[in-house]
Amino acid sequence: MSDSNTTDYTNPSTFILLGIPGLEMVHVWISIPFCTMYIIAILGNFIILFIVKREPNLHGPMYYFLCMLAVSDLVLSTSILPKMLAIFWFNSREIDFSACLTQMYFIRCFSVMESGILVAMAFDRYVAICNPLRHSTILTNPIVAKIGLAVVLRGGTLILPHPFLARQWPYCRTNIIPHSYCEHIAVVKLACADIRVSSYYSLSVAFLVTGLDVFFITVSYIQILRAIFRLPTKDARVKTFVTCGSHIFVILASYMPALFSFLTNRFGHNVALHFHILIANVYLMVPPVVHPIIYGVRTKEIRDRLLRLFTHKGT
Template identity: 75%
Template sequence: MSYYNTTEFTNPSIFILLGIPGLEMAHVWLSIPFCIMYAIAILGNFIILFIVKMELSLHVPMFYFLSMLALTDLVVSTSILPKVLAIFWFNTREIDFNACLIQLYFIHCFTAIESGIFVAMAFDRYVAICHPLRHSTILTNPVVAKIGLVVVLRGIMLMLPYPFLARQWPYCRTNIISHSYCENMAVVKLACADIRVSSYYSLSVALFVTGLDVFFIVVSYTQILKAVFSLPTKNARLKTFGTCTSHLCVILAFYIPGLFSFFTHRFGQNVPLYFHILFAIVYLLVPPMLNPVIYGVRTRQIQDRLLRLIPHRRT
């Protein structure tokens, strides 16, 4: 097809996504676990949102932040998987230039928002454990709304230059993206111009967002651990710290694959391209799938409400 040639042109109206180069024969088989993960993510996060909305006892800061996390996970997973499946099933590799920039923005924006939500949840755990008597007066509904607004605005503003920088570059080499979705640097690297501004900004934002968020989370949990170890009995320490285990699990599920993907992409020149792309897809699908499962298993209030929703057989 003419779309696949690499002759010179200026600012293409479409890009071509290759899926996972090197694993083309396995595209259909790979789509099966991806579909399962996506289905679990969609169902699980909608259940979380429904339960929090219907259960008045869950209208507290921790579950407000959990609802934000569920919405963010729905956006992130839906931003990539429909197009990935279109490539795998129907070989529909074309994506409009503007649609590519929108996808690029949504992925990076909501990933940054998710990172900010984890900081907000860590702060909630810090206040609940270190200042339990003042929790309701510190984290009032207006304060929670302001924290949520700051988290969202930070993601929106920091990632806004990505599509604008990508749009300004001339593209005259090829319109073929060796990826399954429009990732910022995968798109910008196709430009026939000096892209150091985009490259440096992308690296700076990634280090700033991740570094700052991880720092605040570590500070929060340092204070939490001090408070936990000051408790008089082992049972009290385990019970108190048990309220943080769900949050810690979702943090690890988010940051460890993200950091691994970031460093292998930047410094793993000997790592095959298909591994980079496969891991990049998994990184954006696994946290949205795991988060509702972890909170559903570890949170008694969600379990109780879910059990009430399931019709019981009469004896």
């Protein structure tokens, strides 16, 4: 019997996603906040793309990076939510093996890209506040394009080994993934092979990429805060500090839940599975919701043009 099961699950054609194990009875209720977050993320990021494209005055480095962040948020949230909602609403748990690896790749790839974009935006704010007279000469359109290309290539190439390594393992234990999406470690743990190469590579990428990105962001904002406290008037200091404070909040909202999820997945054996999976979902869905609000609605230029757009439609 065991031989038969082993043969059945070697290189399965499909995986079975359980959603949030232990909370199956409340899947429909859990879907409500996640669906709401998805709608906000889609509308908010599309609005930012629309306004920046429509307004020539917003064609500058900060808004180019903001558009890159919006595209990344749209891809990231769409990679996760439709399948998750299908599980919660229709009990549609099957996912094709190749589709699972593709989802895994897109989630990890665009998470890394998003981190790189946050570094680029921190650098833009650093130049704008600490060297305002040189901002237009340092961050020219060609430089912005090169930074954007570097961010995309870094995310695409660093994560590319993940699906290739995952595809080569034999899966002879089970095809059931106790998760709501194809999370990398949750998938490779099902392999009946030595997955240390995949695990160590994932760990290295996470710590090196995230560690370096957090370091550069921290250095940028330390310099920004030093420049803020040297501003001549109190009003200017308060205004700039509030803006940077909201940006710092976004960065913490992006990195802290991700770090918590990453550590509990590897070392938090006493953490309840359903709690870990909820955190893993939240850390991927909160940034696409928060980014258009903080970087979009709270940005005066975008807010003014959004109000003008609705005012014109009303008249």
